[in-house]
Amino acid sequence: MARYPAWLALPIGIVTIYCTNVFNSAVYAGINDTGEKGAKIYCYMRQSGNEHEVSWNAAYEVIKRQANSLFKTSPKHGAVMIIETVVEEPENYEGCGSYLGDLFQNPELIKEEIVKEKIEMPTKTNAAERYNY
Numbered sequence: 001m002a003r004y005p006a007w008l009a010l011p012i013g014i015v016t017i018y019c020t021n022v023f024n025s026a027v028y029a030g031i032n033d034t035g036e037k038g039a040k041i042y043c044y045m046r047q048s049g050n051e052h053e054v055s056w057n058a059a060y061e062v063i064k065r066q067a068n069s070l071f072k073t074s075p076k077h078g079a080v081m082i083i084e085t086v087v088e089e090p091e092n093y094e095g096c097g098s099y100l101g102d103l104f105q106n107p108e109l110i111k112e113e114i115v116k117e118k119i120e121m122p123t124k125t126n127a128a129e130r131y132n133y
Contacts, residue, residue, distance in 0.1 A: 034073075035081035038063040042082050042103075043096035052102040079103035 038059040045055035056079075063078040073081075083100050086093045 034063050034067045035085040037066065038078060039082045039085035039093060039096070043086065043093045043099065046099045047095060052099070052105070055099075056103065 041062055042055050042059035045058060046052070059082060060075060060078045063073050063081060067073045082103060086096050086100060090097065
């Protein structure tokens with residue numbers, strides 16, 4: 001196994017730190033811009049009378065596709081980005097605060113509750129009634 005001279009460790013460390021900082025700034029460079037775009041789209045569409053789901057899908061597509069990241073932005077993180085943007089700049093998003101709660105509704109849970117209400121649960125029967133042919 002080859003051994004490297006000790007003096008080589010310092011330049012390698014400096015280059016590693018520099019590259020890490022450049023990489024991190026490249027990854028996070030567009031997050032605020034992306035959050036702002038998502039917030040503008042979501043708020044504009046909601047204030048124009050669109051439902052949450054349509055507005056959210058449009059905003060999330062922009063967030064997913066324009067984020068400068070190696071990884072896909074999760075829906076939960078996209079919602080947080082929109083909320084952070086609206087809360088940090090409420091004067092730019094007047095009237096949008098009332099829509100922010102919709103970003104954290106879980107549509108699957110809502111659908112399950114509606115389905116449970118419509119389905120009538122069978123009554124309990126004893127074993128003799130169940131197998132009476």
